[in-house]
Amino acid sequence: MxxxxxxxxxxxxxxxxxxxxxxxxxxxxxxxxxxxxxxxxxxxxxxxxxxxxxxxxxxxxxxxxxxxxxxxxxxxxxxxxxxxxxxxxxxxxxxxxxxxxxxxxxxxxxxxxxxxxxxxxxxxxxxxxxxxxxxxxxxxxxxxxxxxxxxxxxxxxxxxxxxxxxxxxxxxxxxxxxxxxxxxxxxxxxxxxxxxxxxxxxxxxxxxxxxxxxxxAGAHRFQLTITGKAGHAGGVPMDRRRDALVGASQAVLDIERLAREMDCVATVGMIEVAPGAANVIPGEASFSLDVRAATDEGRDACWRAIQDAIQEFCQERRLVLSIEETHSAPxxxxxxxxxxxxxxxxxxxxxxxxxxxxxxxxxxxxxxxxxxxxxxxxxxxxxxxxxxxxxxxxxxxxxxxxxxxxxxxxxxxx
Ligand SMILES: [Zn+2]
Structure with a gap:
């Protein structure tokens, strides 16, 4: 058969x-x-x-x-x-x-x-x-x-x-x-x-x-945008730059560190830089963030810590952070x-x-x-x-x- x-x-x-x-x-x-x-x-x-x-x-x-x-x-x-x-x-x-x-x-x-x-x-x-x-x-x-x-x-x-x-x-x-x-x-x-x-x-x-x-785990997703000032890659001295991608890079490292410390998972899966040229300082960096944890409280605490860390670095570097929530599930x-x-x-x-x-x-x-x-x-x-x-x-x-x-x-x- x-x-x-x-x-x-x-x-x-x-x-x-x-x-x-x-x-x-x-x-x-x-x-x-x-x-x-x-x-x-x-x-x-x-x-x-x-x-x-x-x-x-x-x-x-x-x-x-x-x-x-x-x-x-x-x-x-x-x-x-x-x-x-x-x-x-x-x-x-x-x-x-x-x-x-x-x-x-x-x-x-x-x-x-x-x-x-x-x-x-x-x-x-x-x-x-x-x-x-x-x-x-x-x-x-x-x-x-x-x-x-x-x-x-x-x-x-x-x-x-x-x-x-x-x-x-x-x-x-x-x-x-x-x-x-x-x-x-x-x-x-x-x-x-x-x-x-x-x-x-x-x-x-x-x-x-x-x-x-x-x-x-409930996922929280955001689109984060860090705004600085675009400028000439040769002309603007290093100590006067407001480089948005440097801010985003520090954000990615802070996100990884805090997720590890706070028993969450957090991922930056997409990043875009504008204007996007080899000889231009990035004026804007926009990236996704997906945060998950066993409880909504744990996840929200991690997200708050991430926000604080990014805000602090942005202030030091004269950058501006804006946040758009794109998805939230409990x-x-x-x-x-x-x-x-x-x-x-x-x-x-x-x-x-x-x-x-x-x-x-x-x-x-x-x-x-x-x-x-x-x-x-x-x-x-x-x-x-x-x-x-x-x-x-x-x-x-x-x-x-x-x-x-x-x-x-x-x-x-x-
Ligand atoms: Zn499936």
Missing amino acids: TRADQATAVDAAEVLARCDHLGTLTAVPGIVHRAYLTPEHAAANAATAAWMAAAGMDTWTDAAGNIVGRYEGADPEAPVLLLGSHLDTVPNAGRYDGPLGVMLAIAVVARLHERGERLPFPIEVIGFGDEEGTRFGSTLLGSRAVAGTWDPRWWELRDAEGVTLVEAFQTFGLDPSRVGEAAHDPQRVLGYLEAHIEQGPYLEEAGRPLGVVSAI AEAPAPRLVDAVRAGIAATGDDDPLVLLSKAGHDAMAIAAMTDWAMLFIACAGGVSHHPAEAVTEADVAAALDAFEAAVVSLVR
Whole structure:
């Protein structure tokens, strides 16, 4: 019998094969790039729907373009357990960030289906269409629709080609006026569980396949601009300069030092200098800042310290700092009862005292947190590498994740 004939047997090798297949559904042949509401998104939804159907689920595309599969419970009226992750990717992505969580959730349901087992509650597996936000610049559109926190101001967001979100909805065959129908009634939801690669090095370094998430760090993003005075690179004496790039350079070093001291992560990922010529002193330097921490208090304290340090240096150098906040998301903590379920799941694989990890990356669970309780299972990835084609997981770790995710779901019956 071929694998395809064994419609309901989905082992770790099959989960990985499905992630590999999704990796071929891309805007750019040879690399993985799958954005929200694109033809490759539709292809990923179709492939995922077929796998969901083979696992005994009824499937549909929801009003925001997420693919959903429902496995009925013994009591169809009982609140539903949601399992999911995202199917979109960053440009030149790996194959596991997002899809692995969706494929594991389908494999868990496939096991129930194979045994002819109904849990007391229904399960809905969701493949979210947008988590990364690479097409319209706003993240978590798929999960925010499901959480009922869709913001009508997003309709006018445009992609790089100038296509608005409204137009993209219509092209995808969706009715923008019905997006609210993707939202769940919180009273009708049992909770949300998500499996995801760690995207950090700690599990691999500890020699453990699995971990449980303690919180998702909230990111604060700013655009900082330091203004000085442009001038002739030969004519202006060193002691009379107001060099904006020197100010920005000191800022980058202060940001790194303070983040280390205050147990945060802080990144300057983009910098631009004006006027931008080899023989002109920089008059203006503009750079991004992304700050994250386990708690909002810790993150805000780090940001205040960063601001103070930059202000002080700017004053000494007669530079002017201006700050624009571009993004802010609160830190989110999981629900203890669902964390216990994930712990029970990992314990079922032989690890009674699982590693507890702060997620410094954002996840769909952050958006779902507005609607229901959540918890997350992390899976080791090679070298902690993610958002890169070298992203890798082992079949043994995925097999452990499948056992743990199944045990976590079943533990909720009690
Ligand atoms: Zn992800």
